[in-house]
Amino acid sequence: MGTLLEVKGLHTQFFTQDGVVNAVNGISYTLDEGETLGIVGESGCGKSVGVMSLIRLIPMPPGRVVAGEVWFEGRDLLKLDDDEIRQVRGNRIAMIFQDPMTSLNPLLTIGRQITEALELHLGMDKQQARARSAELLALVGIPGAEGRLDDYPHQFSGGMRQRVMIAMGLSCNPQLLIADEPTTALDVTIQAQIVELVKKLRDEIGMAIIWITHDLGVVAGLADRMIVMYAGFIVEESAVKELYSNPRHPYTLGLLGSLPRLDEERPTRLRSIEGLPPDLIDLPPGCPFYARCAYRIERCQRENPPLETIGPHHRVACWVDVNGVVA
Amino acid sequence: MSETTTMTNQQDVLVRVEGLKMWFPITSGLFQRTVGHIKAVDDVNFQVVRGETLGLVGESGCGKSTTGRAILQLYRPTAGHIFFGDEELTTMKGDALRKQRRRMQMIFQDPYASLNPRMTVGAIVGEPLEVHGIGNKKENRERVQELLRIVGLNPYFVNRYPHEFSGGQRQRIGVARALAVNPEFIVLDEPISALDVSIQAQVINLLEDLQSEFGLTYLFIAHDLSVVRHISDRIAVMYLGKIVELTDRNELYANPMHPYTVALLSAVPIPDPVIEEQRRRVILEGDVPSPANPPQGCNFSTRCPRVMDICRERDPEFKDHGSGHFVACYLYD
Numbered sequence: 001m002g003t004l005l006e007v008k009g010l011h012t013q014f015f016t017q018d019g020v021v022n023a024v025n026g027i028s029y030t031l032d033e034g035e036t037l038g039i040v041g042e043s044g045c046g047k048s049v050g051v052m053s054l055i056r057l058i059p060m061p062p063g064r065v066v067a068g069e070v071w072f073e074g075r076d077l078l079k080l081d082d083d084e085i086r087q088v089r090g091n092r093i094a095m096i097f098q099d100p101m102t103s104l105n106p107l108l109t110i111g112r113q114i115t116e117a118l119e120l121h122l123g124m125d126k127q128q129a130r131a132r133s134a135e136l137l138a139l140v141g142i143p144g145a146e147g148r149l150d151d152y153p154h155q156f157s158g159g160m161r162q163r164v165m166i167a168m169g170l171s172c173n174p175q176l177l178i179a180d181e182p183t184t185a186l187d188v189t190i191q192a193q194i195v196e197l198v199k200k201l202r203d204e205i206g207m208a209i210i211w212i213t214h215d216l217g218v219v220a221g222l223a224d225r226m227i228v229m230y231a232g233f234i235v236e237e238s239a240v241k242e243l244y245s246n247p248r249h250p251y252t253l254g255l256l257g258s259l260p261r262l263d264e265e266r267p268t269r270l271r272s273i274e275g276l277p278p279d280l281i282d283l284p285p286g287c288p289f290y291a292r293c294a295y296r297i298e299r300c301q302r303e304n305p306p307l308e309t310i311g312p313h314h315r316v317a318c319w320v321d322v323n324g325v326v327a
Numbered sequence: 328m329s330e331t332t333t334m335t336n337q338q339d340v341l342v343r344v345e346g347l348k349m350w351f352p353i354t355s356g357l358f359q360r361t362v363g364h365i366k367a368v369d370d371v372n373f374q375v376v377r378g379e380t381l382g383l384v385g386e387s388g389c390g391k392s393t394t395g396r397a398i399l400q401l402y403r404p405t406a407g408h409i410f411f412g413d414e415e416l417t418t419m420k421g422d423a424l425r426k427q428r429r430r431m432q433m434i435f436q437d438p439y440a441s442l443n444p445r446m447t448v449g450a451i452v453g454e455p456l457e458v459h460g461i462g463n464k465k466e467n468r469e470r471v472q473e474l475l476r477i478v479g480l481n482p483y484f485v486n487r488y489p490h491e492f493s494g495g496q497r498q499r500i501g502v503a504r505a506l507a508v509n510p511e512f513i514v515l516d517e518p519i520s521a522l523d524v525s526i527q528a529q530v531i532n533l534l535e536d537l538q539s540e541f542g543l544t545y546l547f548i549a550h551d552l553s554v555v556r557h558i559s560d561r562i563a564v565m566y567l568g569k570i571v572e573l574t575d576r577n578e579l580y581a582n583p584m585h586p587y588t589v590a591l592l593s594a595v596p597i598p599d600p601v602i603e604e605q606r607r608r609v610i611l612e613g614d615v616p617s618p619a620n621p622p623q624g625c626n627f628s629t630r631c632p633r634v635m636d637i638c639r640e641r642d643p644e645f646k647d648h649g650s651g652h653f654v655a656c657y658l659y660d
Contacts (some may be wrong), residue, residue, distance in 0.1 A: 221603030258528030
């Protein structure tokens, strides 16, 4: 399969009163056509900012993409003018967000919000767009789809609203769907519905997905490949099974160890990661995880380890081989 | 964790909830006439054994938080009885109730909203001591510092304000406040839901340590079954105002009886791609009905994959199907 997206050395900063926030600090990765990439990390690790930077949805000011290239379908998205990027957003690259209530306009009917994109990007007339909207709502499993086109967002439940968002996202047959914590606000049975729906649509339509989450559980059954972020850096990247069975960065190990598992017979004490993530305004000179790391050596304090390949499709940023050390 | 594998009759029951109903009126019109009720909690029965952790799980709006609050008499129940030890809380008022409140405390979900931003940490943690007239100023100051140390905070933080702390640290402040009056029973209402994964583990470990150190009894309310299974001895599953199943933590996972429990368990993702590949999900259709207008018969009948005719007519009884495995479902009659 061909490469769909290539991100090179992306840096995003926010210029605030308190100083420069280093939200994303030089991340590089690629995404193949039809591939599902999970990006995990905790609040403030840069997972959302990193992806919003790709499609230029960072509020400027205070934010700015200070360096990097984003190659998508033969063009660097960061060099496009406003009209050109608008043609890409919502058309070639679609997005769904965490909170389906705030991402929908409460004053417009659901039908109007879907037809807008169809008329704008695909040049459909009103009738065609309306018919297509009803099809899309049916596709994402909204019962009585046609009758619901004239309803407003508040008349839908949280799970149904997220379905509407997905229908909108898919309306222009995107090559890439960016999903930013789309199930975090939903109950677990509804989350399962949405995950199943996305899987089904992915297999039918063949789009690539970037799924951003803090939940290592949700992406385990969904992603082909995973990226773990910490303090604006990629600390580990690997095929999904390899990441869970052979995690090599101390932070990934810590994240997996701090998760209670539904299938644990006997409760073992959780291995929590002590301390807090570093201040992004005042990053330490060495490894950003140094202060919390159980495996740290002296070198980690001075030099930030680069992301290095340690196996097929497995990259880690760590000076220590965690398999060779007992923490 | 304590050993409470089988049922409770012989054991030391600390909290007994009988026929608890908590209905909120729906009013309408100029004179705020009551036109209906939100049946947030509708006839719930269970017991909490001294020293155990009872997990209460369910999805948003199932009534789990309302149940916790009604036990502590933060709401006055519409019907039912709540016994705390030998005392019946539901008939108590004023001073008598306040005296009992010393024995039970609550820890809230949102560590940002549950601490007064204008009070110092010292004042927040010390307030329960003041309210209950315990100790003098100097003693309380020492007690507050000791409490901060117990929850893993620097005792010299007494003069700082909540905004100077991270989410996990604020939750520790909330825990210190709850511990101030040496309670026997703590209701924890989604205490870790607002925290990041690595911080969640810190707080769970702290709660477990405190339980064994002070012999606390927990009612742990959460929507995340993995967390609840980790921390609880027994688990009660709620759906639309009712408990549908209650049993030992391992039994619930190994042998779930109620179709809702089965669906809920199958929906919880396991952080292991190999296991996820092989799992079969029971995907429930549709949404939870409104508690203002619950369906006739079993509340789950509108979404149940194994629904029968009787389920749409009469409400199944919540009863013991052997060694303390309680279920409300006609499949087992």
